[in-house]
Structure formats: structure tokens, C-alpha cells
Amino acid sequence: MRNVHEDIQNLEKEILQIEDKIIDYLRVGYEGGIRSSLYRLESNLKYLSILANGAPIDKNEDRKTWIF
Numbered sequence: 140m141r142n143v144h145e146d147i148q149n150l151e152k153e154i155l156q157i158e159d160k161i162i163d164y165l166r167v168g169y170e171g172g173i174r175s176s177l178y179r180l181e182s183n184l185k186y187l188s189i190l191a192n193g194a195p196i197d198k199n200e201d202r203k204t205w206i207f
Contacts, residue, residue, distance in 0.1 A: 143190055150187045154180060 157180045164172035 147190055150183050154183050
């Protein structure tokens with residue numbers, strides 16, 4: 140059985156890493172990296188939203204997810 144909490148934590152970490160990569164790509168002007176990172180970021184944010192909206196999470200965990 141999948142652990143929803145683990146999935147959310149992993150997505151949060153990956154999203155933060157992607158954001159850091161986008162900043163690096165912006166500094167050097169690497170458009171291809173920016174595009175692919177934005178695509179991955181959008182996909183991960185959609186998945187995080189689906190998990191957060193449909194996952195059985197207690198109130199404290201739900202709040203942490205939405206604050207993120």
C-alpha cells in the first residue's frame with residue numbers, strides 16, 4: 140500500500156530541488172533546462188494538489204501541506 144505522507148514529502152523535496160535548478164538555469168540563460176524544469180514543476184504541483192485534496196490526512200498534516 141502506498142504511503143501518502145511519504146509521497147507528499149518526496150514531492151515537496153523534489154519541487155524545492157526543481158526550483159533551485161530553475162534559478163541556476165536562469166542565471167546561465169539555459170532555456171531548455173528552464174522549460175523542462177517548469178514542465179516537471181507543473182506536473183509535480185498538480186500531483187501534490189491531487190494528493191493533498193484527496194488524501195486522508197489529519198488536520199495538522201493537511202495544514203503543513205497547504206502552507207508549503
